[in-house]
Amino acid sequence: MSGFADLLAAEIRRERAGLLRAALLAAAVAAATAMLLGLSGWFITAAGAAGLAGAAAGFNYLLPSATIRLLAIVRTGARYGERLAGHAAAFAVLAQVRPALYRAIAGSPPAAALALTSGEASARLVQDVGAIEMAIARRPARAGAAAAIAAGGLLILSVRPVAALLFLLLAGMAVGLTGWSCRRLDEAGQEVQRRQGALRELLGLQLAAAPELRCYRMEDAAIARIAAADAALADARRRQAAAGGAIEAIGALATGAAAVGVFLLAMPAGTALAALGALTAAAAMDGIMPALRERAARSATREAAARLGALFMPDPPPFPKPRSAALTLPGVGTLVPAGARIAITGATGTGKTSLVEAMIGLRHHDAPGIRLGDMPLAALPAATLRAIFAWAPQDAQLLAGTVRDNLLLADPDAAERALWDALDAACLAGVVRALPHGLDSWIGENGEQLSGGERRRLSLARAYLSRAPWLLLDEPTEALDAPTERAVVERLTQRLARTGQGLIAVTHRDAVAVLCTVHVSPATCRAIDPGTPHRAVRVLAPVD
């Protein structure tokens, strides 16, 4: 929490000048609004009296009418400037907050970082960062309210002190009552957050179980459960809206009471001045409303800040580094990368991918007996592991961007030649050459413009580009047809011989398994006898 709060406070401090300008302009708007309406009221009332008395000739109409027009222009210009300055400051703050947010997510422990779905991250970025942005842009409202009270108070004071006292009393009551309502609003807001979290979790669970629910025709029951959670959320929202409505009602009541009360108390000073007082009071109260709404929105802002703050975690302590990249596997021995070809095999669900993810520091795993150099695998920091293994994940995950963007992820300094070499080794150079913009072709979100096999080969090419001592390939030929699979394996063999990198492959494909000299099972991490590779033979049953 404090990590984010400190960052935000520091960034807001940096934008002090802009926020101050916005606050001054907001004050000018509020003061001009109160004075415009008050002066107009006085003007026509006094003019009416002068007209009746036949004293129109002696009435100085030039000054008030010019002031009225001037106030109208000041109000418009100041409003424009205030909004621009407030938003400029807010955007400048957020331009720093967004990358910091990504750094914080990337730097948190893998279990927390990887549990965040991109939808949720997007919601944090759009809604919560948006709420903070609105809050910063709304900050000048407080200065506006202060100016409205000051300008209104002074103008009414010049009419009759007791009326000004009533005005200040009512303004104070409005602010105080709003503060009291806001406590209820805060509670309701927290309840909304809790219920929304519960709905999110329930939806996630029920939708993940959709196949079971459909098979047993339990979908309607699940939908009813979700509707019940949604109704609970709606109920919390209703309470939140009621508290928000109370603030609007307080504002309307205070405006009316101030206008009427000030008029009555100012009557002894004459109708014209009483009219000035009444309209000034009404306009000034109206000028306080944005600040009351800003106060009401603060609970939502606090919740947004708390959610963002939860993503900021303290930095992990430093860890030692291994002296070499030699890999020790229990029951197998120590292998240096050059020439080593290890296959991790085993049935579905035996923990092959978990082991691989532990090696790349994306998952915590005891990995008993596995050592890297002189250190147990589990004791090594993620950054060290990631420099030692070049990973091609099972789901061949790609960035939304170009082919080049994806390749450069592994080595930002790679030369053009090296990119094509890696693509060639993954049997993808021909495909990329045929794309309209070659390396700079946009491949869509997670490579959706490519086929499944092309995605996998791009992910392989990316791993090849890394100069890490070990290639860690999770199901490298899954979803490839047989001729491509053969070509990929052949070029992989050639490339390994050339680069001297070691290979660790999770696979159930024979073409890859035969390439490997050591076969291990993740459960025991002991060498297993590969035996005769079981060939996938399909026996067609007779059809009648």
Place this chain on the structure above:
Amino acid sequence: MTPIAAPRRPGRAPLGDLARPSRAAAALMVGDTVAAIGFAGGLAGAVSGAAWWLTLALAAAAARAGIAWVLSGCAAAAGRGTVAAARIRIVRAAFHAGPEARPTSSAWVGTAVDDVDALDGYAARFLPARGAAVIGPLAVLTAIAFASPVSAAILFATLIPFVAAMALAGGAAADRSRRQFVALARLSSLFADRVRALPVVLAFRAEEREAARIGTASQDLASRTMAVLRVAFLSSGALEFFAALSVALVAVYCGFALLGLLPVAIPERLTLGRAFFALALAPEFYAPMRRLAAAYHERQAAETAAARLRPMLDRPVPPAPVVVRHPPRLVFDRVTIRYPDADRAAVADFCLTVMPGETVALVGASGSGKSSLLRTLLGLAPVRAGAIFVGEARLPPGAGVAAAWAGQDPLLLPGTIAEAIAIADPAAPRERIAAAAAAAGLEAALSRRPGGLDAPLDARGGGLSGGERRRIGIARALLNDAPLLLLDEPTAHLDTAAEEEMIHAIAVACAGRTALIATHSSRLAAIADRVVRL
């Protein structure tokens, strides 16, 4: 991740039936304007010398407060109604999504929670404000026309340049703000994409580079947004200007008219009361339009959300599961299954006939398509070619069969163990649930837990081991008496003794049903009437 598309045209909202307008809220907003007229009348009466008019002003102020209170509830109810209806639709769509390009459940959750919530402000604030934006000013204008037709004409006259300014600045601003919205959407897609791809970003130690990229995009958005706002605020500036100008013009006109200093004869006899009424009410003329402008971003947010909701709602709904009454004959006729993201078919040209009541074991290496064959029967895997017949009828594309099924990773929902099993037959009496649990070999797990069958499970399976979770899946399949039984690796990860027990339970469950069992175990395959190797 769902792509963020920007609304194309503000006028043609893709919202359609997603949001329900609330007439009551719009009517209350108009009611507020009527109360404002009463308030101005009360003050004007008092200024004319009759102090008792102030009671009208006070009553009108109280009415405005009451309306504000009721309006907030009413608008919130409209928002809630819209959200509840849209949410139930998207949840239904999510449950009925076919096997083709099924988005991840987290993408559905994001849409069902966040995008649907974005409709709330649109229905609660924007729509009522739009409903009142025409009637409100008209009511003010009419009231002022009774007191001072010239003042009303002045107000109306300011409306003409205002509309022209809005059309000019507003059109440009709307266009630019749409582009800015697109830029924001791009930035948030970039962010969401880099969070989605976090494993590879981390694995290649590129987090700092990607953070810098997000920083650059964010700076770019900020400077572009400011360029947009300079124009966008012109339209709100025009609103402010004409709101202020209308007050100033009415004040100056009335003042000069009362002084008798106007150079031309005016067609009305203005009294102080009437003039004051016109002046006090003048700010209300533009108030409804300001309220609408304040809610404008609600509409933008809702349109962006609707652009994401639409394609999910418009997905074709696959037919309901086929219900079979007797053990069916199953025919796979040259069936090819290929998932959307694979080049290679999971199963190609597969032919098999299973006779009614027969138990068939499917064996073969991992990845040979055993699970995919079971999943096609559940409507979870896309059939690209060939046909499946259940009994005499061909299985429609995308449809499944209501079967007793135990998958490789049975999903558990929060609740008790008994409830987890009873998902297969909610009406089952407790004895049958207990019997199914016992037959699936869950007795040891139950005796270890306080409460036995009533022991609570949390969302992550409440400390059940992988094997125990699988047994819950088996217990479900045993409890449900559908005449088709589909078991996917039911004995994986079991030791020999446990496997023996489980095989016995499965053999009992297979009796009198058509059963397909995908397995690696030769001992389980031995109980089948026939073994098919893939």
